[in-house]
Amino acid sequence: MPTDKKRRVTPSREPEVLLDDLCNALLTPSGREEMRNLLRDLCTPAELRTLAERWHVARLLDTTEMPYRDIHLATGVSTTTIVRVGRFLRLEPHQGYRRAIDTLGARNAR
Structure with a gap:
């Protein structure tokens, strides 16, 4: 009640x-x-890992010049996921990754 x-x-x-x-x-x-x-x-442990991996990939794509294949080899994240994260980071209108990355960057610069 x-x-x-x-x-x-x-x-x-x-x-x-x-x-x-x-x-x-x-x-x-x-x-x-x-x-x-x-x-x-x-989240289940697998769901948490997936979310954490996507976030890590977004940060790698934003801060390095690593090719998708090298990110895959270094992290074990599928190239399909890396492509999807890259598309949402750079092309999709939501810009959730971009805003979070920029906000964290601004906080770390203080």
């Missing part, structure tokens, strides 16, 4: 509703350890 402090959640199958709810949850951690704990609760 929800208490007064808990907001009642309505069941949904709508992808945008579900994604918005997930985004709200991902905005709640106040530090790396809290985020790590939330991700460990949300």
Whole structure:
């Protein structure tokens, strides 16, 4: 039974509703350890590894001149995934990778 402090959640199958709810949850951690704990609760170890690998590939593509094949050999990430990350980093309109990389770069420059 929800208490007064808990907001009642309505069941949904709508992808945008579900994604918005997930985004709200991902905005709640106040530090790396809290985020790590939330991700460990949300994801399987394989899902976490996949997310971490994609992020690593995005940073490699952004900060090095390594060819996709060399990234594959160095990381074990499939070339299909590397191509996809590269496309989203450089071409797709969402620009999530770009914004995160730039934000981290600006924080590290301070």
